[in-house]
Amino acid sequence: MAQQFKALMVREKNGIFNAKVEQVLMGDILKDEVVIKVAYSSVNYKDALSASGNKGVTRTFPHIPGIDAAGEVISSTSEGISAGDNVIVTGYDLGMNTWGGFGEYVSVPASWVIKLPEGLSLFEAMCFGTAGLTAGLSVYNLIHSGLEKENGKIVVSGATGGVGSISTAILSKLGYEVVAISEKKEEDFIVHTLGAESIISREKFIDTYDQKAISKADYSGGIDTVGGSILSGIIKSLKYSGAVTTCGNVASAEILTSIFPFILRGIKLIGIDSVEQPVEYKSKIWNLLAKEWKPTHLKDIVKEISMEQLPDVLKTLLEGKAKGRYVLNHSL
Known part of the structure; x- marks a missing residue:
């Protein structure tokens, strides 16, 4: 497991909030049952609010936004979730007051984790996202x-x-x-x-x-x-x-x-609330999205971006100028 990882960190100084790509110590996130190496995260309006310092979304800083994450389990202390599983995490407290998917790793409770449905790739999962x-x-x-x-x-x-x-x-x-x-x-x-x-x-x-x-x-x-x-x-x-x-x-x-x-x-x-829904209900919807509800032109709705492009994209969302979806690819 990496000792450090890259993340978009939002820091507050004298009431001014600044989002910048930084290296984060792995030990700073190892607090929960499941550790995930994030492959993709989607970019949402709530992420833009968090990155701008909106205290109604995120109370404490420094903070890593990203309310969605899809990737591979690196370690797990929970039965039913194993290293090597491809999984999705959306909602709950991820990216709000728990460091989120704009970092290359996340650590979350097992109760937040959904196994990737058959018929859906990690990239497609984040084309959907929250x-x-x-x-x-x-x-x-x-x-x-x-x-x-x-x-x-x-x-x-x-x-x-x-x-x-x-x-x-x-x-x-x-x-x-x-x-x-x-x-x-x-x-x-x-x-x-x-x-x-x-x-x-x-x-x-x-x-x-x-x-x-x-x-x-x-x-x-x-x-x-x-x-x-x-x-x-x-x-x-x-x-x-x-x-x-x-x-x-x-x-x-x-x-x-x-x-x-x-x-x-x-x-x-x-x-409609997608944040606190029971994981079983979320799984039911994810399975529909993976199969008969998957749009034919799903990938055409989406633009892939790198972490370095994130700050500008977040500003675009805040200004109401976004068209379709943005997906953060951690490998870019």
């Missing part, structure tokens, strides 16, 4: 709310972001007609790569659906990743017995709606 798991949970909950392809169109917000892009790609592969809320300049990526049927701009969607207590019923379901006026517009635009999932608040943590869509159309608002 965003893909959240997308999978969103699709799963929509389907199990009774949504059928014949019911009509599904609207997806934040369609160029991590959760939105993978949700669009999964739904399109499963045969659902997806309307993406985004800008026309992204039409090639959203329509040809992700498979959406059409695009509606944020401004037009809000003007069309969020000006009254209840609007015309155009959609059978929705996946919202941004909150605010977009989510309230989706709620008001659903057909009878429709459902919308919600998992993000980048636009706003508040929604302004009435009770009418709920009592007149029987719609369902479903909250």
Whole structure:
């Protein structure tokens, strides 16, 4: 086992946070049951918040972000997990207050570890990452709310972001007609790569659906990743017995709606959390992602980056300019 490893370390000095690639002593992380040599990590908005010093995500510094990791087990004191196993870790406290996947090694409790499903590579696992798991949970909950392809169109917000892009790609592969809320300049990526049927701009969607207590019923379901006026517009635009999932608040943590869509159309608002879900439930979704739900163009949604490129990519995410997914390859 290496004595030192490379990591993106975030340090605080006089209230200023700085992220820089450093060498870290292996002994600084050997605290838990399973040690993993990380091959890939995905880059998420929460990682960008952590790297910027957001105390709502990470309380103490210095810190290594990275809420996702996929790699090979180097050592384990837990039954059922052995050295040589390929595994995935997403969520729980990884990358928040436990040093995460932006380092070449992580040490985690065995209860966080999922064995890599058959049909999925370590790279593909991080093409999904937490965003893909959240997308999978969103699709799963929509389907199990009774949504059928014949019911009509599904609207997806934040369609160029991590959760939105993978949700669009999964739904399109499963045969659902997806309307993406985004800008026309992204039409090639959203329509040809992700498979959406059409695009509606944020401004037009809000003007069309969020000006009254209840609007015309155009959609059978929705996946919202941004909150605010977009989510309230989706709620008001659903057909009878429709459902919308919600998992993000980048636009706003508040929604302004009435009770009418709920009592007149029987719609369902479903909250999605991918962090603290039981590992058995996560495994179920990962197995779907590894097989019939794997998007045809999964790798086209992703850009591989090196650790040296991480700081710039994290800034891109904070500025809301990301398109698709970024995967950190520790071997680059």
